[in-house]
Amino acid sequence: MKNRAGAGTVGRFPMRLAASASFLLIVGAPVWPAERVDPHLLPASAHYTRNSGCAAVNIPMPPSTHSAVDENSISPRPVDMPLSQGEILICFAYATADMISQRVGTEISALDVATKYYFADPSRLAKSTNPDLRRHLRRMGDYRAVIAETRSETSISKEENPNEYPYIDKLEGGEEDISSLLYNIDGLCRDRDLPSFDGYTHFSKFLTRLRIKTQLFSSPSISFKSLAGAAPALRTHRTDAFNAAWLDYVESACRRRPLPVPLLPINYQIAESEADFMRQLKEGRPPSAAQNDRMFSMIDYALDHGRAPAVGYSWWVFEEPEPGEPDVEADHSSVIIARRKVGRTCQYKVQDNTGENCHRMREGVRERCAFGRIWLTEDEMKRTLYSVTYLR
Numbered sequence: 001m002k003n004r005a006g007a008g009t010v011g012r013f014p015m016r017l018a019a020s021a022s023f024l025l026i027v028g029a030p031v032w033p034a035e036r037v038d039p040h041l042l043p044a045s046a047h048y049t050r051n052s053g054c055a056a057v058n059i060p061m062p063p064s065t066h067s068a069v070d071e072n073s074i075s076p077r078p079v080d081m082p083l084s085q086g087e088i089l090i091c092f093a094y095a096t097a098d099m100i101s102q103r104v105g106t107e108i109s110a111l112d113v114a115t116k117y118y119f120a121d122p123s124r125l126a127k128s129t130n131p132d133l134r135r136h137l138r139r140m141g142d143y144r145a146v147i148a149e150t151r152s153e154t155s156i157s158k159e160e161n162p163n164e165y166p167y168i169d170k171l172e173g174g175e176e177d178i179s180s181l182l183y184n185i186d187g188l189c190r191d192r193d194l195p196s197f198d199g200y201t202h203f204s205k206f207l208t209r210l211r212i213k214t215q216l217f218s219s220p221s222i223s224f225k226s227l228a229g230a231a232p233a234l235r236t237h238r239t240d241a242f243n244a245a246w247l248d249y250v251e252s253a254c255r256r257r258p259l260p261v262p263l264l265p266i267n268y269q270i271a272e273s274e275a276d277f278m279r280q281l282k283e284g285r286p287p288s289a290a291q292n293d294r295m296f297s298m299i300d301y302a303l304d305h306g307r308a309p310a311v312g313y314s315w316w317v318f319e320e321p322e323p324g325e326p327d328v329e330a331d332h333s334s335v336i337i338a339r340r341k342v343g344r345t346c347q348y349k350v351q352d353n354t355g356e357n358c359h360r361m362r363e364g365v366r367e368r369c370a371f372g373r374i375w376l377t378e379d380e381m382k383r384t385l386y387s388v389t390y391l392r
Helices: 091-104 110-119 122-127 131-140 143-152 176-182 201-216 240-253 274-282 289-304 378-382
Strands: 017-019 265-269 310-314 331-342 345-351 373-377 387-391
Touching: 091 110, 091 176, 091 310, 091 331, 091 387, 110 176, 110 240, 122 131, 122 143, 122 176, 131 143, 143 176, 176 265, 176 387, 201 240, 265 289, 274 310, 274 331, 289 331, 289 387, 345 378, 373 378
Parallel strands: none
Antiparallel strands: 017 265, 265 387, 310 331, 310 387, 331 345, 345 373
């Protein structure tokens, strides 16, 4: 489970290759200009090969419109820096939001991605008549079990929450492919409607008041219907009113629009998590040449076909851990938005979502960093890379 300055893909099956497809069936005119969205879908099964020449490619990301909290002295213009999740451990939601934003041509709220991942009702997927979704569900088999197993591994922060109550702002961990699949439910929410820069900071006062209110007073006006699809572990008498009120707030804030294209994620991983990846290394079972070739071939394929793939890796690729750092794995997730060749070395540009300053990074890496976007060499990525996800 990616639990760094964000949490990412939790692997369910080693070397898993799965496609996820769905489409919000709302009839109407496109929300954004057609030329900003590629209407074509990549095949469900593709032949992946490396881009042998490491040809330069840059994936345009939609203009950032996020707003900082109490002014942002580092990046006074939003376009200068990607969304930052601050201290919350849900990098999977930020990487997924980046993938979706690139695919649909507008900046999506990462908090909305996280909220749907934890609380959207998976049974609603079966009600779609979209042929892509229906074919995918048949390929998945018992997709409800797959989603339930994934969400059952949700972690809960103990920070100011010693009893580990499952409040929405204390939940950690998730997977990019499943969160992409669930994001086809109910339409999308732009970040300008539900700001997610620096995690839940924009809503800290609201959530504090809500926590106190729901602990001290009963809330007969709050319906728990929206929680029907949540994982059983996230349903408690202590937190139901709080989480239901948050869901009500999200729906009132989000001016939802239909997706201009279906979100069809393809995922491949060689380990269940960064911890599993490191365990394999310690046991003398490093990734094979074929496994590494498969991951980089998928990355190249996505970039060459105009998609920004998300990767699972360790944050310590960027930065040296402090002595005694307890987070040995630093499981993390980000999207790749460019590729270039420098000399004989192939480099990939990672759009990170931690908001870290470049000066804290390793020598050599910091020189390739600017405002949360970092060029990594192929060899640097191979040290910890264990998963790739892209949208068809």
